[in-house]
Amino acid sequence: MVTDALEESEEIIAKIVAHLAKAGVRQTDLSTIILGYENNPASTQLFINALRWLKDEGIFRQHALNATRGGTQHETVATNCVLTSLGFALLAEPFRGELSLGSAVKNTVESGSGYSNTGSFFGGILGGFTKSISS
Template sequence: MNDIEKSEIVISKIVNLLMSWGIQECTMEFDELELDPEEFGGFFFPCVDWLVSEGVIRVQDIRRYTDSNHSGFPDRPVLTSYGFQLLEQKISVGADAERLANRVKEVSSNGVGYANVGDLIGGILGGFTKSIGS
């Protein structure tokens, strides 16, 4: 598995948790993603930072501890209205189209990457491009 596929899985896990949690006060720790810390731990904060920078999620604060590269937590993470909008968009999956939210759930559940699908990251960026082009 290459680094972009690992990033997709971590992003999918983060977004899937936030979809299930809804809008509430909470914190998120890497362990809640149920991923191997040796393989995926270094992707946690960069993926959170990327989702925040792209406007998909909002956090009040990101608290990082120095004892490891995945120790700490985003405080009060929540999907933004833009994030919810992206998840409702249809993406091409072969000859079919399906909601990005369904693909996020599949990647989060099965760890199946987005090869030949346009990538989760591409779906988010494509949704951003589509929204500013409208």
């Protein structure tokens, strides 16, 4: 179903951004295992697609994407990832009232819930930035 695919995409995008935000400007590795997913073909494909989309949007940088190599379970690993200035700017965007997107992501990480809501907002912000950049 389209809604399921959209929700899955929003969730993994929020998890990726949350992991990168927690690292600040320190480069960090990403994998499905690190993000809390099982190491299977469906999760791996979703992970790769989300990384490519975020990278194409200019939200983060990565050194390499090593398919089925490295990691604790020989999973696909994106190495030396870090948010860009655009990624950090997105974290400063208002979310709900006084709360910034960065604070919402942090709260989500700490509580372990609500990725979908953060992902919905994050997707909307990305759309707005993409529109403003292209015009």
